[in-house]
Amino acid sequence: MTETSYFSGFVDALDPVEAEAPAPRLADPGAERLPFDLLDDRRFEVLAYRLKCAEFGTDARPTLMQGVKDRGRDVIVYSSKGKVVQIVQCKRLLTRMTAPAVRQELLKVALHAFLQPDILGEGPVSYELWCPGGLTEPAAEVFSRWPTLWTEASLKSDAEEVIGEYAGFKSVVWADAKDFVTTPFRDVIRPVQRHGVDLAIKVRACPDIYAAFFQTNVVVGLGEAEAAFRKIMAEMTQMTDNDAKHLVDRVASFRSDQRLMMLSAFVLGLSPQLVGRFEPHEFEEFVTHAIQATTGIMKTVTAACTRLAAEAAKDFRESARPTNSAITHFFSQTLTTSMLARMTAMMPAGKKMQPKLAEWAQLPFSERLGWNTREMWDSYQRCLAGYDPKKHRPGSDPEFRFRIAKKALDGATTFEQFEKNLKMAKEKHGPELEKRHDAYMALVPEQILVVTDTLTALDSKALMDRMVETMGVLEVMRKGGSVRNE
Structure with missing residues (x-):
């Protein structure tokens, strides 16, 4: 050729x-x-x-x-x-x-x-x-x-x-x-x-x-995995509730040479001899399913908390009726970023991957609110500049963004004036916003542990009773009630 x-x-x-x-x-x-x-x-x-x-x-x-x-x-x-x-x-x-x-x-x-x-x-x-x-x-x-x-x-x-x-x-x-x-x-x-x-x-x-x-092993050594499991079991045996007892009993029922660690998941019941004979595509599916339980739930929780942040900001706007429109937008972003900082910290090496979010998590609320004032000002200016009434019809995306920016700026024509107006709104509503922020963050988990099992509620009356109890608690919460912790 x-x-x-x-x-x-x-x-x-x-x-x-x-x-x-x-x-x-x-x-x-x-x-x-x-x-x-x-x-x-x-x-x-x-x-x-x-x-x-x-x-x-x-x-x-x-x-x-x-x-x-x-x-x-x-x-x-x-x-x-x-x-x-x-x-x-x-x-x-x-x-x-x-x-x-x-x-x-x-x-x-x-x-x-x-x-x-x-x-x-x-x-x-x-x-x-x-x-x-x-x-x-x-x-x-x-x-x-x-x-x-x-x-x-x-x-x-x-x-x-x-x-x-x-x-x-x-x-x-x-x-x-x-x-x-x-x-x-x-x-x-x-x-x-x-x-x-x-x-x-x-x-x-x-x-x-x-x-x-790369410099680490795909699968944690069996001895290391077993040691980690024994540590968890030792801590759990100090608990007295039935949930902990059930988990301890289930873990102890598996042979010590059939406990594998896969990144964020312990998989019990499979021997290294079996997994070692998986074809590449089989091992790929195995690892994917092992880690998806936790990561999948984290994805769902993140999406739900993003929605709840928007709802919390809307509730503040409707109840407090702030004269400064931008403060609601800043509050919504503050809630979302605080949540993402906490969720990201749960991920493997999350703080290293997102150092700015790790730094954000250390800031007091007063510094979180309005941290991106300049960025938001620039964003509003782009919305104003991107709208042409001769080209964009009412209800179009550019026209809609123009109206949002116009309302948020509230007559401010310079960054200094915009920043001053926002500072006054923060001083007026700061204590209430911080209280709402803390209430929202109380919902956001700090750690997530997912335990799945081939033994289900269909196989155990005790587990079925526990599931019915759990669903009852969730139903009460959906109706706006509260549950007392025993």
Whole structure:
């Protein structure tokens, strides 16, 4: 093949010098995502290549592009018969990838296939975009709604930009290529997005690859897990209530060599011998289900508390009727940020991942309220500048934002005046707002422990009675009542 061939520049194995070159292993903070952004571009591509080698084994032949080049593919996987079955493009970006950028990456492959029709054959060919930084919502829709959004109208400007930027496409005319790109290519390619959490699970499912790039183990050692469990049990046995006794009895009923620790979850009843024989996709599902119980509940709690913050701010506005409209907006943001600071602190390495929220949690309420005055002023100014009564109809989004900003500014034409008005409102309503803030934060959990079991209320009368009691308490709370703690 010629040097301009789509397949040129690929090797079946890492160059020995590159493979043996020392490279620092990154610390794993223990979060759902691994620090892929701290890898350089080449290390990230090598990671992708090694994962594909582990995934396919001897059933297919992954190849790796030599050096870092932006040609729309970093790893190509061939079947045992030499047919291209998968293309991997690595995008180690610090920000979310946009829809135009996603379309341009796919267009590079499409235009190469237009110039060299035998690249993809009759398909299907999986195209994986590895983007740990994530995608914007419009970009994600390119994948989720494929091929609905892959149209000539949506591609024209992006295609012309790609053709103009890359010398390899200097002979391409969009008018000639568009039919191939929008029909045969669309029918052959199968785009798949791989985000940060997805990739972290894949890496952790391959301990040897994980250990080559990161500095902690996927699974906590059995001895360490057992020691942690014994500590929990020792603390729980000091309790006298029936719930604690039930949990202690259940934990003690499992053999000590069948207790595994998976990031944020203890899994009891499975032997290391069994889990050690899981296929990569089975282990991936196992880890996902193990950690989703807590993270899923945290997601639900965060969404509910966000709604409750808005309701608390609305209740303040309707009962106190402050003359300064902006104070309600600031109060709503203060509640939400206080909640997020507490919820984030629960996450593995949460304080390290969000240091500003950790700092926020240490501030007194008086400093939290109005902490982003300048930011809000700038936001209101953008809302005013973005509205044109000749272009935007009443009820349109720009017109609606204009009215909100106008009301919040309350006649203030300078930042100094806006800040002064807000300060006066804080002095007037501060004590009441702090009281409401404390009442709201009393609802936000400081820690969450989820215990799930194959023994259910359907198997135990005691558990059924306890569940009925719990549902009764929740029903009272829904009706606005209160429950006395015994």
